[in-house]
Amino acid sequence: MGSREKILQAIKQNKPAAVPLPQVPSFSRMTDDPLNTFVETLTSIGGHVVVNDFSQLKNFLVQQKKDGLQVINGVEELADYNIFAYKTYKAIDLESVDTVVIKGKIAVAENGSIWVTDSSISNRVLPFICERLIIVIDEANIVATMHEAYEKIKIDEEGYGVFIAGPSKTADIEQSLVIGAHGPLSLQVYIV
Amino acid sequence: MNRVVEHSEEAAAFLKDEKRAAWHDETLWFVRAKRDKAAHKVADWEELRETASQIKDHTLSNLDEYLIQFEKKAKENGIIVHWASDGNEHNQIVYDILTKNNVKHVVKSKSMLTEECQLNHFLHYKGMAVVDTDLGEYIVQLRHEQPSHIVLPAIHLKKEDVSKTFHEHLHTEKDNIDPTYLTRAARKVLREKFITADAAITGVNFAIAETGGFVICTNEGNADLGAHANKIHIACMGIEKIIPKAEHLGVFLRLLARSATGQPITTYSSHFHRPKEGQQMHIVLVDNGRTRQLGREEFRNSLKCIRCAACFNTCPVYRRSGGHSYHNSVAGPIGAILAPNLDMKANADLPFASTLCGSCTNVCPVKINIHEQLWSWRQILMKEGYGGFAKKSAMKTMAAVLSNSGLYRLSGKMGRRFMGWFPALINNKLNPWSKQRDMPAPPKQSFNEWYKNNRKNG
Structure with missing residues (x-):
């Protein structure tokens, strides 16, 4: 008998009598103002949020390029929409990327996270290997809780999806919070 | 005595450095307080715990069916599924995948299962270089130590220790103890490892039966960097990590980080369903004693654990004895009820490393009756003759005294x-x-x- 059969057999023998699957109750939304709660929460975990000011983002990207920094852009409404050119790039060739701009699909007020997937990031390593990550979201796509988020998304629709909540961080050295661990050093979110 | 060194002796050694022990105690209590603050912010926290507990109860009562469903879906998704009865088989499976693909360098993100199976030792012995990429795990790996906490692997160390270790291995400035400076130094070295490795090994936080995918939670982004930068991704999980549906992730992700560190969610909650183009994605489903624990009615509940470590942070004994005193990959109260299932004799001391105050049970996000199980293990261990002479005679005296008014x-x-x-x-x-x-x-x-x-x- 192979291990698969051995394990399944042992489970069958040892598992308790059937326990019913509970309905997930409809939990409190915890906020009447998802936009403000989202901004507050994301700010508290190290994100930088700008509401309704796309020109600020445009100016920022112009300056980045002037400074000779590599920008990869996945937002059609902005200049130099080039993210799909990098689809098959290896991590080693993306090491010097400074800024990546992508679109977020759903934002969650209770924890400041944003759902992004394969189709908006083009290359899975991009949101992690860049120094600065910028996510643009539509105000209409902010939901209150994770329950609402999972009602809206189908997790296996694409091969990969991730909730991103703030810049990468660690507190592994004596519990001192350091923003910027292995992933991006900063996260800016533009709500339009 | 069953072991060369028992928990109580290790704890005594830990407490010799009074200042450090006090810091350890206070710091973990601070993390516990952050957990309370985060939990109190959630209006339906108790209902959320109850729901999570019931989902896990249900899943355990139907675990074989969910594993079969998961396997079928995962295969459809293009993921290669492996089954391992024990730690050795798990290690061999991983090793075979690596050798078949001529892998020399592996980056690994945090996985308590691979610690449990001692995968690093195994691969090292076979001549393969494995780098732990979680910062805390990287630090302890450089020091040839074990993680002392499942969420905060280097919590037993001070900045000065890390500075010394990094100066020695990464040639950072001597005596520079700035955490940002030290973190950036590790970032630089590890980024190089991520992009030059041949394969990535990760753990799994949740595997979803209905969709055949899995979720990994990190703050540092190391699991993603490893998995996305490499041609081979091997995810290793205990069979109890299964949950039935995608909607259940809403329940568990709301509980996990809040219980662990007081964050509303980890920075990254990554959902893997299909490999990227040209990539191999493997998942190894591991038993290693879990089906045995499933059959122990009193201890079956321990398989509901989502590894948040809230029970560590609140435990008066863990806080004052440190993770290494538990001589098991999972320390703390939950480790003390998991370990005797793995090796009753070697871990007979652990269920006694508790005051049975019940704080662990009170904070557990999936409502495991941890302190009751600790008590139950004591009964069994005494009966089986693993209690140790001192405990036995003390208990005998106490039993005699307490039973005669x-x-x-x-x-x-x-x-x-x-x-x-x-x-x-x-x-x-x-x-x-x-x-x-x-x-x-x-x-x-x-x-x-x-x-x-x-x-x-x-």
Whole structure:
């Protein structure tokens, strides 16, 4: 008998009598103002949020390029929409990327996270290997809780999806919070 | 004695550095307080815990079916599924995948399962270089130590220790203890490892039966960097990590980070369903004693654990003895009920490393009755003869005293007088209880005596 059969057999023998699957109750939304709660929460975990000011983002990207920094852009409404050119790039060739701009699909007020997937990031390593990550979201796509988020998304629709909540961080050295661990050093979110 | 060094002895060694031990105690209590703050912010916290607990109960009662469903879906998704009965088989499976693909360098993100199976040792022995990429795990790996906490692997260390280790291995400035400076130094070295490795190994936080995918939670982004930068991704999971549906992730992700560190969610909650183009994605489903634990009615609940470590942070014994004293990959109260299932003899001391105060049970996000299981293990271990002579004789005395009311009253009276006359005989080095504490002054009378007198007077 192979291990698969051995394990399944042992489970069958040892598992308790059937326990019913509970309905997930409809939990409190915890906020009447998802936009403000989202901004507050994301700010508290190290994100930088700008509401309704796309020109600020445009100016920022112009300056980045002037400074000779590599920008990869996945937002059609902005200049130099080039993210799909990098689809098959290896991590080693993306090491010097400074800024990546992508679109977020759903934002969650209770924890400041944003759902992004394969189709908006083009290359899975991009949101992690860049120094600065910028996510643009539509105000209409902010939901209150994770329950609402999972009602809206189908997790296996694409091969990969991730909730991103703030810049990468660690507190592994004596519990001192350091923003910027292995992933991006900063996260800016533009709500339009 | 069953082991060369028991928990109590390791704890005594840990407590010798009083300042450090006090820091450890306070820091973990601070994390516990952050957990409370985050939990209290969620209106339906208790209902959320209850739902999570019931989902896990249900899943365990139908685990075989969910594993079959998961396997079928995962295969459809293009993921290669492996099954391992024990740690050795798990290690061999991983090794075979690596050698078949000519892998020399592996980056690994945090996985308590691979610690449990001692995968690093195994691969190292076979001549393969494995780099742990979680910062805390990287630090302990450089020091040839084990993680002392499942969420905060290097919590037993101070900045000065990390500075010294990094100076030695990464040539950082001597005595520079700035955490940002040290983190950036590791970032630089590890980024190089991510992009030059041949394969990535990760753990799994949740695997979803209905969709055949899995979720990994990190703050540092190391699991994603490894998995996305490499052609081979091997995810290793215990079979109890299965949950039935995608909607259940809403329940568990709301509980996990809040219980662990007080964050509303980890920075990254990554959902893997299909490999990227040209990539191999493997998942190894591991039993290693879990089906045995499933059959132990009293301990089956321990398989509901989502590895948040809230029970560590709140435990008065863990906080004052440190993770290494548990000599098991998972320390703390939950580790103390998992470990005897893996090796009853070697871990017989662990269920005794508790005051049974029940704080662990109170904070557990999936409502595992941890302190009751600790008590149950004690009963079994004593019966099986693994209790150890000291505990046995002490328990025997206590059992005799507590079961005879006449003897109980007499011994109490004698004890109170005796302590009043000769306090040094109680607060001495031969009495293990007084090692870290002094006995309070004994009361003049017992409650029983007090009640009788006051009833007469009243």
